[in-house]
Amino acid sequence: MNSKLNIMVRIDLDRSKAQVIAKGHITIHSINALYVVAKRANSLKGGLDLELDISGAWVDEDALEMLRSAAQARHLPTKIDPEQAPCTISVLASRRHPSAAAARLAA
Structure with missing residues (x-):
């Protein structure tokens, strides 16, 4: 697994x-990079x-x-977008971090 985030x-x-499209490891720390890119994309055109x-x-x-x-919420976090511009987001997800899956299997 590559921990570097590629967007x-x-x-x-x-x-x-x-x-x-994001690849790599998304954590609560690296998620801000994803939010910033989403904000820039969202600002290109309303709706x-x-x-x-x-x-x-x-x-x-x-x-x-x-x-x-x-x-x-249809908004990005306030610290990323203080103006809270409307943002129609859909999340396409399938995999999670292997340690979380292993913890669930062990329980």
């Missing part, structure tokens, strides 16, 4: 869609549908909950 952005302004594809990343449980909370 790529795909934007289709004609269809008002952006996809932020943009933003998909955070973290299916290729190892995601800590707390970080995943933070992403889902932002998606439900």
Whole structure:
């Protein structure tokens, strides 16, 4: 597993869609980098549908909950976006950090 966070952005302004693809390890500390990229993508056009594809990343449980909370609130965290611009976020996730999965199996 690569712990370095790699982020790529795909934007289709004609269809008002952006996809932020993250690979590596997403923690409660590295999640801010993902939020900053999402904010920049969201600022390109009003009403943009933003998909955070973290299916290729190892995601800590707390970080995943933070992403889902932002998606439900339709805003990025205040410290990232003080103006609280509307942000339609969907989170595409599949894997979690191996230590979290091992802890659940051991219980």
